[in-house]
Amino acid sequence: MEDHGGEAGNPVRTRVAVFGAGSWGTAFAMVLADAGCDVTLWGRRPEVVDAINTTRVNPDYFPDFVLPDGITATTDARRAAAGAAFAVLAVPSQTLRANLGAWTSLLDRNTVLVSLMKGVELGTTLLMSEVIAEVTGAGPDRIAVVSGPNLAGELIHRQPAACVVACRDEAVARQLQAACHTAYYRPYTNVDVVGCEIGGAVKNVIGLAVGIADGLGLGDNTKASLITRGLAETARLGLAMGADPRTFAGLAGMGDLVATACSPLSRNTSFGASLGRGMTLAQTVATTHRTAEGVTSCRSVRDLARRHGVAMPVTEAVVDIVHGGKPPRLAVKELMARSAKPERV
C-alpha cells in the first residue's frame, strides 16, 4: 500500500468506527486508514457497503476514487462499534439523535465520540456535542469534534489541508490528532469544543448568504463584506456561549468560512447561489442530493442567537430568504439600511 505518512506513533492499529458513508464519512475514513487506523465504515445502504467491500469504491459519492485497504464497510452498527477507540459520527445533524439512540448501547464505555457534523439541532438548539452528551451520557473527556476547512471533494484527492481536533481533555485531543495525522492532513488540537462547533455551524449559514449574493450577480466586495461581518456575528455568538475568541481566527472559524464561501464544492454556498438566481426553496431542495446543513441550521442558529441576546443580522436575513420567502434583493437592501455602527461592538 502507498505510504501516506501516518504518524509513526501509531504502531498498534487504532480501531475506529465511522458512522455515515456519505461524502465526509467516506473521505475521513480514508484519512484515518492512511494514518494507519483499522477503520470500519458503517453505512445504511447495503448496495453502497457491498460496493465498498468488493470494489473499494463508494459509487454514490466518489465513483472515481479507490479507497485504501484499511477500510471495511458494514451495515451492522454492532460490528462497527466493537472495540472502537473512536466512534466518528458523520450523519446529517438533524438525524444524529435518533441514530445515536440506536448505537449507544453498542459502544464501549471508553469509546470517544467524535463529531464531524456542522449543524445545530432544530428545536432544542443543542450543539452536536451536547446532543451526544445528552443521548449517551458521555462526559466531556469522551466527546470530541473535528472541524476546519475540509471540503471532502478536495480531501479525497489527498490535497493538503489542516483541521482542528477539539476535546475539553487535551490528552484525548492529542490521541485523536495522532489517529488522523497524515502527510496531507494536519490536525491541530484545541480544547474549545463550543467555539469549533459554532464556527462550523455558522459558516454554513454565512456560506448560504455568500452564495445568495453570488447568485444575484454581486461581486467580491459584497462577498468579502458578508464573510467578514458573518465572522463577526459568529464570534459574538461564540463569546456569549463561552467560546475562546481566538478560535474564530483559526481553522474552525475563518479557515472554514473562507473555504466554504469561496468554493464551488460547497453545498451550502451552491444552495444559496440557486436561491439567489431566483429558484425557490422547494426547487433547490429537489435538485440537491447532498446535505446542506445551513438550510435547517440557520433557524437553529437564529434561535440560539435570540436566546443569548446576540444580534446576527446576516443570519436573520438568511432565515428570512430561505424559510420566509423574502426576495434576496430586499434582504440585501435592508441589511445595507441598518443603522451605522462602530466596527467593534
Ligand SMILES: NC(=O)C1=CN([C@@H]2O[C@H](COP(=O)(O)OP(=O)(O)OC[C@H]3O[C@@H](n4cnc5c(N)ncnc54)[C@H](O)[C@@H]3O)[C@@H](O)[C@H]2O)C=CC1
Ligand atoms: N462533505 C464535506 O465536505 C464536509 C461535511 N461536513 C459535515 O459532515 C456531516 C455529514 O455530511 P456529508 O457526509 O457531507 O453529507 P452527505 O450528504 O454527503 O452524506 C450523508 C450521509 O448520511 C446518510 N444519511 C442521511 N440520512 C440519514 C439518516 N436519517 N440516518 C443515517 N444516515 C443518514 C446518507 O445516506 C449519507 O451516507 C454534515 O454535518 C456536514 O456539515 C463537515 C466537513 C466537510
Ligand SMILES: O=C(CO)COP(=O)(O)O
Ligand atoms: O464543511 C465543509 C468544508 O469544511 C463543507 O461545506 P459544505 O457542507 O457547504 O459543502
